[in-house]
Amino acid sequence: MDTKWRRFSRHRATKIGCFLLFIISIALCVESVLLVGFSSGMKYGLEPILCKEYVNSDVQMTKILDDMAGVRNKVYYQERETNQQYQGFLKENALEDSEENFRYFIEVYLHGNYFLEETEEVAFNYLATYLINGKEKTIGNITEEEFSTLANSGLTYSYTGGTLSSNRKGVPTPTLDTPEFEGAPEFISMKIVYPQDMLTENQKLWNAERTRQLGASWCLLTCGVIMLFSLIFLLAVTGKKVGEEKAQICFFDRLWTEVILLLGTGAVILDGTIIYAQYQEFSYMQYYYGDVNASNSMLLMAILAGTGIAAVTAVVLLCLLSLARKLKVHIFWRSSVIGKFCRWVWRGCKYLKRSFSGLFNGERWKDYKFQRSLFVRQLVFVLGEILLWFITAMLMGEAMYGWGAGDVAFFFLFLCMFLALLLLAWYANGYARANEEVGMLCRQIDDMADGRLEGRLILDEKALLKDTAEHLNDIQGGIQKNIESQIKSERTKIELITNVSHDLKTPLTSIISYIDLLQKEELNDEARDYVNILAQKSDRLKNMVADVFDLAKTTSGEAKVVKEQLEVRKLLEQTMGDMEDKIEQSNRTFRVFLLDEPVYIEGDGQKLYRVFQNLIDNALKYSMEGTRIFIQMTRTPDEVTVSVKNTAAYEMEFTEEEILERFSRGDKSRTTEGNGLGLSIAKSFAEVCGGAFDIKIDGDQFKAMVTFPVVEKLPDPAESENEPPEESI
Incomplete structure (x- = not known):
C-alpha cells in the first residue's frame, strides 16, 4: 500500500x-x-453569518440609534431659535441662522448629523414629546391612536426617562445619548414604530x-x-x-x-x-x-x-x-548570489590566514628539511626586504627634506637599494635551485610510473632533496627486483606447464590409440558404453592439454604468428560452417549481422579461427536454452569489431576481469563442459595477432568483442599479371 x-x-x-x-x-x-x-452593498458586513434574526442584529441597533437621533435633531432644528447654545454659537462665529450652520452645530455638539427632512418619506412612524421654556410640545408623523394601532403588529421602541425599551421581549435595545445644554429641549418621550411589512421585507433580505x-x-x-x-x-x-x-x-x-x-x-x-x-x-x-x-x-x-x-x-x-x-537538495544557500559572495569572502579570509600563517609560522615545517629550508629563506627575504625598503624610504625623505645631510643620506639610500637587490638575487637563486631539484624528482617519478626503472637520480651533496632522491632510488631498486622475481617465477611456471603438457601428450596418445582399438573389437553393450565414455573423456583431456599448451606458448612469447591478410566475413562464415552440426544440436537460434562489403585485417588465420570458434563455443555452452545468440560485425573508418552476445543460463556473479583469468568459469557449479581456458586463449590469440579483446556484462547479457585495425586490400599477383599493359603514346 x-x-x-x-x-x-x-x-x-x-x-x-x-x-x-x-x-x-x-x-x-x-x-x-x-x-x-x-x-450585499457592504451594508450588512459579516453579521448575517452570526445572527439569524434581523431585529436582533447590530444593523437594526444602528438603525434605531440613527432614527432616534434623527427625531432628536429634528426637534433641535425646530427649536433652534430658542436654543441659547445655538444662538451663542452663531454670535461667537459671526454666522447667520441657516440649515447648513445648524447641521454643523449639531455635528460639533451632538456628534451626529442625521436629520429627518420635511420631504423625506421615512420607513417608520414616530412621536416625540418634549418641554421647551416650560411648554410641552409634540411632533410626529402619526397620531397617538395610529401609533397604538401599529404597535400591535409592529416593532416599537420608546425612550422615556433616559431609558430605551422595546415592546418585544428578547429584542436588544441600545443606549441613546441625549446631551443636555442650556436652552436645549427636555424630552419627555420619543417613540418609534416599525410596521410589520417593513420588518418582514428586511428579514427576507x-x-x-x-x-x-x-x-x-x-x-x-x-x-x-x-x-x-x-x-x-x-x-x-x-x-x-x-x-x-x-x-x-x-x-x-x-x-x-x-x-x-x-x-x-x-x-x-x-x-x-x-x-x-x-x-x-x-x-x-x-x-x-x-x-x-x-x-x-x-x-x-x-x-x-x-x-x-x-x-x-x-x-x-x-x-x-x-x-x-x-x-x-541543500543548494538554497550555495545557489544564491549572497551565499556565493559570503563563501568567496570566507575563502579569501582563510586564504589570507593561511598565507600569513605560512609566511611567519615555521612549526609545521620543523620535521621536513626541504620545506624548513625554503621557509627560512622566504622569511629572511620578506623581513629583509621590508626592513631595507623602510630604511630606503626614510633615507629618501631625509635626503629630500633633511637639514644639510643630503649627500650622506643619498649614499646610504643607494647602499640599501644595492643590499635589497643582493637579497633578491640570493632568494631567486635558492628558489630556482629548489625548483630544479623538485623538477628532477618529479621526472624520476614519471619515469617509474611509465615502467622505466633503469636510471637513477643523482643529486649534488649539498642539494636539499639529496636524502629524498636516495630514498626514491632505493624504492626504484626494490620495485625492479620484485618485477624481475615475478618474471622469473612466471617463466618457471610456464615452463613447468609446457613440460607437463608435453609429457602428458605421449601417454595420452597411447590411451586414445588403445581406446580406438577397443572400439573396433566385438564387445557387449555394457562394455561398449564404458569404452565410449572413455573415448569422450580422453578427447576432452586431449583438448584440455592442447589448450594449456597453446596458452603457455602464447603467454611465454614463443608462439609462432604467421600474419596474412584475412577477410573477416569469410573467416566468420567458415568458422560457423565448421560448427554447423553443433549449432543445430544446441537448441539455440543465431542472429548473424555481417557487413556486405569485404573488410580486411592482418593476423594469423589459424589463431583467429580459434578465437571465433572459442567465442561461439562459449556462447553455446553457457547460454540459456531456447534463447537467441547474436553475432554482429560493425566497422568504423579505422577498425572492425566482431561481437558475440548471449543470455546467460545462470546468474553471473563475476566481473569482466575475473572471467578472463585462467581456469575461471562463470558456472560455479561446473555442471557444464569446459575448462575455463576458452576466453583466456581467445584473448591471448587476439592480442598476439595485433587486436583487442573486451568483455561487457549487463545483467544477464554477456557480450564478447574482438577488435582489429582495418587494412587496405593487397593487389592479387595473378590479377596484376593478367592486366593489359598500358598503351604508349
Whole structure:
C-alpha cells in the first residue's frame, strides 16, 4: 500500500492536479469574498453569518440609534431659535441662522448629523414629546391612536426617562445619548414604530444575505482546506520522482535564489494589485450603477480577474516549490548570489590566514628539511626586504627634506637599494635551485610510473632533496627486483606447464590409440558404453592439454604468428560452417549481422579461427536454452569489431576481469563442459595477432568483442599479371 501511494503521489499527473487545485482555490477564495461583499452593498458586513434574526442584529441597533437621533435633531432644528447654545454659537462665529450652520452645530455638539427632512418619506412612524421654556410640545408623523394601532403588529421602541425599551421581549435595545445644554429641549418621550411589512421585507433580505454569506463561507472554508492540503502535498513531493528516493531539481531551479525570490515577490505584489484594482472597480460600479445593474458586470470582471489571479498565483507557487526543492537538495544557500559572495569572502579570509600563517609560522615545517629550508629563506627575504625598503624610504625623505645631510643620506639610500637587490638575487637563486631539484624528482617519478626503472637520480651533496632522491632510488631498486622475481617465477611456471603438457601428450596418445582399438573389437553393450565414455573423456583431456599448451606458448612469447591478410566475413562464415552440426544440436537460434562489403585485417588465420570458434563455443555452452545468440560485425573508418552476445543460463556473479583469468568459469557449479581456458586463449590469440579483446556484462547479457585495425586490400599477383599493359603514346 505504501509503495502504491508513493508511486501515485510522485506521479506527474498527481502533481499537476494538486497544482491546479491550489491556484483555482486561491482564485475562488478571493472572488467569493469580493462578490459576496459587494453584492450585499457592504451594508450588512459579516453579521448575517452570526445572527439569524434581523431585529436582533447590530444593523437594526444602528438603525434605531440613527432614527432616534434623527427625531432628536429634528426637534433641535425646530427649536433652534430658542436654543441659547445655538444662538451663542452663531454670535461667537459671526454666522447667520441657516440649515447648513445648524447641521454643523449639531455635528460639533451632538456628534451626529442625521436629520429627518420635511420631504423625506421615512420607513417608520414616530412621536416625540418634549418641554421647551416650560411648554410641552409634540411632533410626529402619526397620531397617538395610529401609533397604538401599529404597535400591535409592529416593532416599537420608546425612550422615556433616559431609558430605551422595546415592546418585544428578547429584542436588544441600545443606549441613546441625549446631551443636555442650556436652552436645549427636555424630552419627555420619543417613540418609534416599525410596521410589520417593513420588518418582514428586511428579514427576507437578511435571510437572502445570510444564505449567500453562509454559502460563500462554506466555499471559502472548502477552498481553504483544499488549498492548504494541496500546498502541503506539493511541498512534500516536489522534486521526488517515481522510483527515486533522492530529490532532484529542474532547469528552473538553476536560477539564482535571489532571482526566484524577486520573481515570487513581484508576482505577490501583482496579485495584490489585481485584487485592489478589482475592489476599486467594484466600488465604482456599485456607486454609479447600483447593486442590481452592476451584478452582471461584476461577475464578468470577477471571471477575468480570477483568471489573472490564478495565473499570477501559479508563478508564486512555482517559485515557492523551487525554493523548497533547493532546500531539499541543500543548494538554497550555495545557489544564491549572497551565499556565493559570503563563501568567496570566507575563502579569501582563510586564504589570507593561511598565507600569513605560512609566511611567519615555521612549526609545521620543523620535521621536513626541504620545506624548513625554503621557509627560512622566504622569511629572511620578506623581513629583509621590508626592513631595507623602510630604511630606503626614510633615507629618501631625509635626503629630500633633511637639514644639510643630503649627500650622506643619498649614499646610504643607494647602499640599501644595492643590499635589497643582493637579497633578491640570493632568494631567486635558492628558489630556482629548489625548483630544479623538485623538477628532477618529479621526472624520476614519471619515469617509474611509465615502467622505466633503469636510471637513477643523482643529486649534488649539498642539494636539499639529496636524502629524498636516495630514498626514491632505493624504492626504484626494490620495485625492479620484485618485477624481475615475478618474471622469473612466471617463466618457471610456464615452463613447468609446457613440460607437463608435453609429457602428458605421449601417454595420452597411447590411451586414445588403445581406446580406438577397443572400439573396433566385438564387445557387449555394457562394455561398449564404458569404452565410449572413455573415448569422450580422453578427447576432452586431449583438448584440455592442447589448450594449456597453446596458452603457455602464447603467454611465454614463443608462439609462432604467421600474419596474412584475412577477410573477416569469410573467416566468420567458415568458422560457423565448421560448427554447423553443433549449432543445430544446441537448441539455440543465431542472429548473424555481417557487413556486405569485404573488410580486411592482418593476423594469423589459424589463431583467429580459434578465437571465433572459442567465442561461439562459449556462447553455446553457457547460454540459456531456447534463447537467441547474436553475432554482429560493425566497422568504423579505422577498425572492425566482431561481437558475440548471449543470455546467460545462470546468474553471473563475476566481473569482466575475473572471467578472463585462467581456469575461471562463470558456472560455479561446473555442471557444464569446459575448462575455463576458452576466453583466456581467445584473448591471448587476439592480442598476439595485433587486436583487442573486451568483455561487457549487463545483467544477464554477456557480450564478447574482438577488435582489429582495418587494412587496405593487397593487389592479387595473378590479377596484376593478367592486366593489359598500358598503351604508349
